[in-house]
Amino acid sequence: MILKKWEKFDKVLLIEPNFPIPNKSLNHKDFLPIGLLKLASYLKNEGVEIQLNRLDDTFQSNIDQFNFQPDTIFITSLFTYWSEYVKNAVNFCRLKFPNSKVVVGGIYASLMPDHCKEYTGCDEVFVGICEKAEKFQPDYSLVDVDYQIIHASRGCIRKCACCGVYEIEPEFKFKKSIKSEVFSRKIVFYDNNLLANPYIKDILLELVELKKRRTILNCESQSGFDGRILLKHPDLGILLKKANFVNPKIAWDGPVSDSDDIKRQVDILVNSGYKSKEISVFMLYNHDLSFEEMEKKRIFCWEWNVQISDCRYRPLDQTYDNYNPYTKKPQSNEDYYIHPQWDDKLIRTFRSNIRKQNICIRQDTLFYSADIERKRVSKTIAAKCKKMKFNDAKIHIKDAWDPDVIHYEINDAKIAK
Ligand code: SF4
Known part of the structure; x- marks a missing residue:
């Protein structure tokens, strides 16, 4: 050893x-x-x-x-x-x-x-x-940051096939309290599954108290919240909001048929006081679900007005990844991992669709336009069209893109409901 x-x-x-x-x-x-x-x-x-x-x-x-x-x-x-x-x-x-x-x-x-x-x-x-080393606070004197990182737990209660947490941290260990560790006004939790801690309610109550006393300003969880736990304990949503957890995220790795459950998880966060557009849904793509199914999931998120954090799947033993997001040349499995159900074009198209949709959600628009984003359209026309629905906007904006339909290509005319 x-x-x-x-x-x-x-x-x-x-x-x-x-x-x-x-x-x-x-x-x-x-x-x-x-x-x-x-x-x-x-x-x-x-x-x-x-x-x-x-x-x-x-x-x-x-x-x-x-x-x-x-x-x-x-x-x-x-x-x-x-x-x-x-x-x-x-x-x-x-x-x-x-x-x-x-x-x-x-x-x-x-x-x-x-x-x-x-x-x-x-x-x-x-x-x-x-x-x-785990028992020690990180030495922040070696870096220049205005936040602190806390692990309230290690490991995870689940064993998702695509995740390596179990290999590295096989035992789920948790703390009952974290308040004695807090010294920064901003806290980032590096837990794999923060809500799985059996003492999460006590920990959130500590944070709510610290927030009330203005000892802390906000908190954030690097990983998404476990939506199944939120469904069982919706009161946790209110505590997360009171402790001022920012940018809450939930994961949707399952099929489109799980949409009702995911919507209920989103609703718990919205009913706890979060704006829908502050919420992100983690989505793994280039994996077992087809492009079409991922696009349907994207469109659900559009209906719910939540953002998507897309995550391109790589196997746990993949030892290289030379994916180039900027190249115009097609790439292959020799450059990066491409799932048998996907191809390079679909991967790039899905990524592009997510980006466009997230911009629409952040900017409260009902369509996306690269011409507007890159200021190739006059400010007057852009302002006039901003609140228009897609069908009205496309009369004025040549490249208007509709988030509400499946797009098979980055600049496609071919679309399907
Ligand atoms: S819930 Fe998250 S951290 Fe836990 S095993 Fe699944 S993917 Fe990994």
Whole structure:
């Protein structure tokens, strides 16, 4: 076990590979290397000298910062399909610190330890969660953020086939209270299934109290809320709203025939005080449901006036993903994972349909137009048409797009009800 040897460490370098995260999003609540920050706190507490380096594309620019010789380097990993970035980070560390031991942990390392060891060439792989570090607050002094991250639970009560949580965090563990951890006015929960915590009501009541006292401003859950739990306990919706959870999300991975249940989940949030357009529905596509079925689900969300967070499926052991959203050239399974029921064109079309629909919902319009978005239409005509229904708008706006029908192509004339 790697951790037993830690007492001997003097200097540890913590590395986040240069994952393809836009620089401006580096400190975004979705991309903080929280595992490394907890490790940093733990190691510091053990008297180990640490440095964190978040590699960028110009590895070179980081070299000068590495002014100490670590005995061990811990590299984090994320999705399996970003394995190449981990390998590059290992190579970089080998060149720069040939005498240091290189350990890789995190999601990819935990899901595919053998592949990780062989492909990246690291010395050791750390699988799962580091329990010792888990007890520590992340070391926020190493990053520049105005929020804090809390795990009120680890693991999940469910075992969805497309999800790797069970592999990494097989046991569902939860806290009864989190109020003693709170120090920031903004809290982001990294729980996989926040509402599954048997003490969720107590935790939400704590947050409501902290909100009343203005100790906190708002909360957010990185994962969606478990709609089946919301249906059983609709009172949780009111507590979420009172605690000022922003941008609530629920997941709809099942078939279109589940629409009644999903609508009831949306209604619980709306009746708790959320505007429908603040709510997002997570949808996995490029998976078992066909394009047509996904489009029908999209149209339900249009009727309910909720946004969609689309998530392109990749298998849990997919080790590359070179999908290019900007290319005009078709891509194939050699570039990225394409489900047998889908193809490159349908994937791009669905993604485009979601984007257009979300813009309509955010802007309260009944049609989408790229000409209006890119200001190729005069302000006067755009303002005149803004509140029009699709059939009226299309008289004035050539490229008006109707969210209410299935679109099989990005710029299609071919549509079907
Ligand atoms: S509910 Fe969410 S976190 Fe839990 S197993 Fe399913 S997908 Fe994973």
